[in-house]
Amino acid sequence: MSIRIALDHQPEFYTNLDHVKGRVILGLNRAEQVGSIVVKLEGESVTALQVPNPYEAEMPGRLAGPLPGPPGSVVGENHKILYKVQQVFPDEYHSSTSSPYGAFPLQPGEHEFPFKFKLAINNACSDPMAMSRIGGLGGVGGFASGGGLFGMGGVRVMDGSKQLFLKHVTRTLPPSLTGYPMEAEIRYYIKVTVQRPGFLKENWRYQIGFKFLPIEPPRPAVTGQEAFARRPFTFRPRSPMQPERKRSSFFPRKAEAGGGGGDKSAAGDAAPSLDSPNVVPAPSMEMSARLPHPPVFTCNQPVPLRLIAKKVVNCPEQVHLVSFQMDLIGITEVRSHNIFNKKINRWVVVANAELNIPLTSSPQDPVGKELVVPDELWKNKPLPNTVAPSFAACNLSRRYELEIKLGLSWGKPMTGLPSKDPLAQAQTIFLPLHFTQVEVYSGITPPPELVEASRITWPGRATVNIPPRLPPRTSISGASAPARPPQPQNQAPPMPPHPPQDPLYPPQLAPGLAPGQSAPPYDEAPPSYDEAMAENLSGPFDGLRPRPAYSGVTNENAPSQMPPGKS
Incomplete structure (x- = not known):
């Protein structure tokens, strides 16, 4: 016996x-009785954290x-963010035949059972109606073609009642994510279960995983506004070197008593005042990093950064940019029940410590003139492909920050041995610029129909257009209507009398109506707006654009x- 799942035209993600289309390929060496074959499309967001000791701060x-x-135990939380079930066997041909054991024989050989799913937009665990209907054993929410041998037919599916006791949010499906062993992960699977009725026969199971990357939300309109991180800086003033004095001995001579009370050489070596004409004026500038507002990055694309230097004081000295580093900081917040933890990841997007870029066009630049630093440093450096887009799931979320470190030098950067000339020795400072909130989008544009619909009804959940059922009218006004007698709790209310019908011409039933019903039953909640849109929309990829x-x-x-x- 062998089971495998073959996906048709499987993309990278x-x-x-x-x-999600494919085939379940079942190879049998001998004839087998099979009750049913069920394929499930699942996505899980799992977290597990250790219960801290409230008396231990470490x-x-x-x-x-x-x-x-x-304290010290590990508690986990498992959210079924995606759960779809499809029964691929028995098909209509086998279901039309009667089997007393609830199973159907499959002959030796290779059998293929096609399946097809459509990935939803939002997570499923936040829908209480969908979760409450999941679960059961063969006919009570499960899948079975009959009672089975000794009444043990059917395939066990997920018990959705466990999801009702957890905290949920309605968001777009998060991306696949690993890298936090024994703490957090998001995975997507395709599982198949071959049910074999009988006490001594176990079910056959097989699963494969796949990568998932969500579509991005509608991008904000381009307004031309910019978010910035700005910081001024001033170098330490310096003065020319004083002429060296020769010492007569290794130990300095003591001052004679009553001879002036001090060492003349020490007084002569004192640093001059800042007001002295020999002091070289220190340059002062302002560096600002600017991003489009709101700051939105795209996976596998460069950061849209503008770096501007502004002259603050009138100083003819030149300032150079000698080092540049851009780090993307990912903050992953993990939650399991009421325990929270934070994980920090850092990606070095650009790092160059061998620069010599002047920050003024000429020494005669007036105060207040700005210079835009050339963007050759980062315009060809896309984000690493391990950066996941920003997301928020029920028990896991990811947000980003951007940190820029600038190395600024007053004077020529040193390339060889240090010189004795103080004017040739560069004075270097390191300036950090920080953006505390940036968004990372996946770069997968949603369909235009979805963007247009989100502008109208997002983020509320609407239902299909079903007219409300009006209450029965009475000929007596509500003010003078007599009180209705109380109905027993276990007794259904009486049905209104039907008009007499001709037995030769019975009334025609509308599709989906049972005998005796005059209106379609709306007991089950209608599909949400997102579900209705997901069934009618086409995918974001038309086959022409690469992923x-x-x-x-x-x-x-x-x-x-x-x-x-x-779990």
């Missing part, structure tokens, strides 16, 4: 509104509320690195 993790367990590179998961088929009791 999937995204929202993509069709223990990692921040507690907000009562202890979810004894950006993303390797947030090193190996999507690697075993999970979370604790065994993660």
Whole structure:
């Protein structure tokens, strides 16, 4: 026996509104009785944190509320952010035949069962109606073609009631994410279960993973405004070197008593005052880093940065940019029940310590003149493909900050041995510029229909246009209407009398109506706006544009690195 899943035209990663198509290939060496074959499309956001000791400040993790367990124990939280089930066997041909055991024979050989899913836009764990309907065993929310041998037919699916006790948010599906073993991960799977009825026969299971990268939200309109990080700086004033004095001996001579009370050489070597004409004036400038407002970066693309130097004081001395480093800081906030932890990642986007870029065009520049630093340093340096877009899931979120470190030198940067000339020795300072809130988008443009619809109804959840059911009218006004007798709790209200019908011409039923019903039942909640849009929209890729590179998961088929009791 062998099971494998073959995906049709598998891309490097999937995204929202993509069709996940493939085949379940089942190879049998002998005839087998199979009750059903179920394919599941799943996505999990799993976190696990250690319960801190409230009396130990060194223990990692921040507690907000009562202890979810004894100190030192590990508590996990598993959110089913994506869950879709499709039964591929028995098909219509096998279902039309009656089987007393709830199973159907499959002959030796290779059998293929196609499946097809469409990835949703938002996570599924935040929908209580969808989660409450999931679960059961063969006919009670599960999948089964019959009672099975000794009533044990059916395939066990997820118990959605566990999700109802967790805190949820309605957001776009997060990207695949690993790198925090035993603490947090986001994975997407395709699982297949072959149900074999009988006490001594176990079900066959197989799964494969795939990478997922979400579409980006609608980008804000371009307004021309800029967010900036600005910092002025001034070098330390310096003076020319005084002529050296020769000492007669290794030890300085003591001042004679009553001979002036001090060492004349020490008084002569004192540093001159800042008002002295021999003091060289120190340059003062202002560096500012500017980003489009709101600051939005794109995966696998350079940072849209502008670096501007502004002259503050009238000084003919030149200032050079000798080093430049740009770091993207990722802050991942992990939550498990009421325990919080923060993980910091740092990506060095650009680093160059061998620069010599003047920050003024000429010594005669007036005060207040600005110079834009050439962007050759970073315009060809895209973000690493391990940078995931910003996201917020129920128990996991990622945000970013940008840090720029500038090395500024007064004078010519030293390239060889240090010189004895003080004017040739450069004075260097390092200036940090920090952006505390930046967004990273995936670069996958959503369909135009989705963008237009989000402007109208986003972020509320609307339902399909079903007219409300009006209450029955009465001939008596509400003020003088008599009180209705109380109805028993376990007794259904009486149905209104139907007009007499001719037995030769029975009334026609509308599609989906049961005998005796005059209106369609609206007991189940209608699909949300996002679900309705996801079924009608096409994917963001039309086959002409290449997909950006993303390797947030090193190996999507690697075993999970979370604790065994993660759910």
